[in-house]
Amino acid sequence: MKRFTNGCVNFMNKYLPDAFIFAVILTIIVFIAAMPAAGATPLQIAMAWGSGVWGLLAFSMQMALVVVTGTAFATAPVVKRALEAIAKVAKTPAQGVALVVLIGSIASFLNWGFGLVVGALLGRAVARQLKDVDYRMLIAAGYSGFAIWHAGMSGSIPLALNTAANLNPETGMANTGGAVTELVSTSTTIFSAWNLIMIAVCVVLTALVFAISHPKKEDTFVVDPALLEDKVREYPAPVTPAEKIENSRLLAWIIGAAGLVWIVVNFFIKIEVNGVMFGKGLNGLDLNAVNFIFLILGLIGHGTPIRYVHAVIDAAHGAAGVILQFPFYAGIQAMMVFKAGATGVSLAAVISNFFVSISNQITFPLWTFLAAGIVNFFVPSGGGQWAVQGPIMMPAGLELGVSPAMTGMAIAWGDQWTNMIQPFWALPALGAAGLGAKDIMGYCVLTLIVMAVVACGGFLIVGALGIGAI
8 A cells, every 4th residue: 555655646746747737738638628529619719718717716715815814823822732732642643644634524524615724734733743744645634634525514516405595486496407496405415324424434444544555754755844833923012002003902802802793693693684694503604704714713813913914924825826726727617618609518518418328327326426526627616516517417317317416416526526636626725734736646546546436336336225216
């Protein structure tokens, strides 16, 4: 196992370019492939690309804030002490990487944005505690927790299927091609027995595989301890009125208290304010809410406004990859879904339709999972994946006698699967860790293989047993 892992790491180090170059190469590949698939001219595809580049602009800002607010929050003294306490549970490198997989997976199951940051930050904490642990593997272990996010409580597809606002009396549920006309309960998707079992098996096996694959001492990449230390600033006693305001704990606590009120009301108290309903519980834990929580707790944790300003400045460099690369992935997504004329077929639809054509009731969940994994490589947004594949796979599943819950979750599992070799989602974690994509992708191949075995076997079993059949 160690030899195989070293081979994957060496291969990625040699042949995987910088994440930005990877995005550029994908852009060229999709540009060429989309023309014959969509029956489009080079000019049409180029225009689709240029028009789509800013399609993820709001999302890019959200993800940049995940990096900045999450990292700034983690450098608060109280949070650093908490992470160090958790990290001390691990006594050996093998225990360290397994611990990071488990904690990162739990965090990602609760909320994907939270999980992306927690895994990387805990990895840094473990590296500070264990001097002979492989730092690259730790960050890969933290990112591996993200492999189960779409089957968890913040999964875009299962939540969309259970959202009343997506129902239209005439056209049915959005992005289902009219195949779904009523809400699909999360008890049949996220909290179904088969989904929870597959998640548990994936997480436990991944933790074990990482533990037994930790490199030998001579092959271990030990990070320079200085790189793990957060910048320490000196704050002399304030003298001028401006300095006293900047260092006012009262200001931090006034804003912090207001933010805490919003957090408590939004998640725990049902109340309507100006037509907006609060008190949604964990259903309200979207990306904006996660960033708000990090923002407020970070301000409180650092104690004064100026200390938090400096923490954010120090954290901002980690968002560079998100700012540069997300527009390119938005352009790739636009080319994947482009259709020339009313009767045209997009490249994403060509891929999906092929897998539908070779499916039956037993194999449909498996082929849907594999199709989603391929499409996700080029359309790595969960919402984008649903918009691309939902209208194709949901009616096809219904026609084959497969329930919407099973089809939707098969797409969700495929969407999360190939994230392990797609740098798009790794960028926030890499920014927080100070690494590049090729540093961790060799280790992430381990998670990719574990998920492939568990998901392919699981979907074949549920198909053969008739689970999800209608």
